[in-house]
Amino acid sequence: MNSRQVSRTKILVRYVVIVAGIIILGLAVPKVFSFIGEVALSPYHTARQWVLNSGSSLPQYLRDRSVLIEQIEDLKKEVATEKGTELSMRKLINENASLRELLATDGSDRIAARVIARPNSLPYDLIQIDQGSKDGIVRLAPVFLGRDQVIGYITHVSREYSFVQLVTTPGFASTVFIVGPDIYTNAEGMGGGVMRVRVPQGVSLKKGNLVLLPAVNSGVYGEIISVEAIPTQPQQYGYLSPNIPLQSMRYVAVGTEPIVTPTFEEVQNVITSKLESLFVVVVPEDQLVDETSTSSATSTEENE
Amino acid sequence: MRLISLIFITGAVLTGFWWCALPAYFTHLYVYRAFEIPIIALLVDAYFGAFYTFPYLSVVALVSVVLFEIFKPRLLFYEV
Numbered sequence: 123m124n125s126r127q128v129s130r131t132k133i134l135v136r137y138v139v140i141v142a143g144i145i146i147l148g149l150a151v152p153k154v155f156s157f158i159g160e161v162a163l164s165p166y167h168t169a170r171q172w173v174l175n176s177g178s179s180l181p182q183y184l185r186d187r188s189v190l191i192e193q194i195e196d197l198k199k200e201v202a203t204e205k206g207t208e209l210s211m212r213k214l215i216n217e218n219a220s221l222r223e224l225l226a227t228d229g230s231d232r233i234a235a236r237v238i239a240r241p242n243s244l245p246y247d248l249i250q251i252d253q254g255s256k257d258g259i260v261r262l263a264p265v266f267l268g269r270d271q272v273i274g275y276i277t278h279v280s281r282e283y284s285f286v287q288l289v290t291t292p293g294f295a296s297t298v299f300i301v302g303p304d305i306y307t308n309a310e311g312m313g314g315g316v317m318r319v320r321v322p323q324g325v326s327l328k329k330g331n332l333v334l335l336p337a338v339n340s341g342v343y344g345e346i347i348s349v350e351a352i353p354t355q356p357q358q359y360g361y362l363s364p365n366i367p368l369q370s371m372r373y374v375a376v377g378t379e380p381i382v383t384p385t386f387e388e389v390q391n392v393i394t395s396k397l398e399s400l401f402v403v404v405v406p407e408d409q410l411v412d413e414t415s416t417s418s419a420t421s422t423e424e425n426e
Numbered sequence: 427m428r429l430i431s432l433i434f435i436t437g438a439v440l441t442g443f444w445w446c447a448l449p450a451y452f453t454h455l456y457v458y459r460a461f462e463i464p465i466i467a468l469l470v471d472a473y474f475g476a477f478y479t480f481p482y483l484s485v486v487a488l489v490s491v492v493l494f495e496i497f498k499p500r501l502l503f504y505e506v
Contacts, residue, residue: 134495141464141488145481148468152477159472166440167473243442245483246474278475285475 160280167283174238175252232266232375233258238283240368247313248277249286251374259284262380264338267371271364272338275381286374289335289343290315290363298343300360302331309333309343312361315368317343319360323351327360338381428458436466439483440473455494456501464488 148155160167173181235257239250253259263276265286277287289296294311303325309317321327331346344364351358431454438447454460467487471477476484 130495134492137461138488138492141468141484144468145484145488148472148477148481148484152475155468155472155477156475159469159474162469163440163473166437241442244474245439245442245444245470246476248474277478287479 156278156280171238231378233378235259235284235374235376237371237374240371241288241314242369246285247288247291249274249288249368249371249374251284251286251376252282253376254282254284255279256281258378259376260378260380264377264381266375266377267364267366268375270342272335272343273364273371273374276376284376288315288368290317296335297337299334299336300327300331300346301334302326302328306336309362316361316363319346319362320357321360323353323356323358325358327351327358331360333362428454431458432462432466435463436470439470451490455490456498459495460491463491 173184176182233253235251235253237249238252241247241249244250259276259279261276261279264272265274265276267273272289274286274288276284278285288311290311290313292311292313296309297306298309298319299306300319305321305325307319307321309319312318327346327349329346329349333343333345335343344362346360346362348361349358431450435447435450435454438450454463464484464487467483468481471481471484476482
């Protein structure tokens with residue numbers, strides 16, 4: 123080995139030691155490193171937001187061009203049938219309803235947030251939302267889809283945006299309760315919005331069994347969508363996913379308090395209350411008739 | 427050219443275009459002595475809050491740079 127090669131090897135070893143030291147330091151003080159990353163990549167974030175969400179002419183043009191080309195025929199039809207206004211109204215009403223549904227929770231406060239990036243456009247299995255620490259988002263807060271469907275937790279918060287770690291990330295383990303066989307078991311993330319539970323063959327696992335995540339108060343994940351049971355194997359697999367695919371998520375609700383891992387007794391209380399409320403449907407006040415309703419008195423007595 | 431390649435790789439990784447990022451990344455590693463790549467990976471990991479769990483990109487970048495430094499002399503037709 124000549125002196126040049128020795129010098130190169132020394133440089134490489136020093137470099138590896140320095141970078142490995144930085145990584146270890148980063149693991150020790152993740153908050154500081156995340157702040158540095160946020161500052162260093164703020165031009166990228168600003169540019170991305172400008173392109174994706176800005177109302178300026180150029181990004182709107184760039185954003186809409188491809189979509190418009192695909193939708194020209196549809197738009198022509200809409201204009202011809204004068205349904206444009208009606209469709210816009212319906213879209214706004216649906217959006218309004220979904221936002222109201224997100225915020226109508228059972229007691230705990232929620233913050234509605236828009237999904238700005240999904241796992242297919244990020245290097246990690248995360249979701250990026252448009253609410254950050256300035257909006258009250260805190261690290262480790264649960265993230266819900268709809269009213270009480272838990273999809274993950276806040277893993278990193280910056281001032282203007284946050285990242286959500288999904289419970290379906292490959293290797294992510296969680297304790298679940300399966301309604302039907304009424305058992306606690308462990309679930310593992312499979313990626314792509316799918317979780318898997320592994321139970322012995324004797325357990326009556328069926329499609330449609332509701333699955334609760336008892337670690338989060340009021341947490342439901344979804345239902346078993348497929349069961350894989352091979353008679354020669356000692357275990358069977360159940361696959362579950364939320365009713366809305368990851369790629370279709372537009373809004374989520376974020377809890378205002380971080381998740382605190384409960385004890386088993388607390389988990390049992392959550393499960394009991396959840397099962398008791400399974401048959402309770404939230405009915406609008408003007409549609410619900412009960413003893414508190416105000417209406418004119420009627421009688422079955424015959425008038426003479 | 428090196429800077430353009432670096433910006434392209436960073437952009438492709440940030441937006442999840444792996445099919446673009448990986449060929450450009452390995453080409454960059456082959457052509458240059460890419461000691462800057464793990465530093466960029468550290469920043470990207472920091473941006474995504476990966477230091478709260480595990481910074482996979484940084485580790486993979488560091489390992490790949492080291493492996494390329496070790497094996498590149500055997501792949502080149504001429505000594506750099």
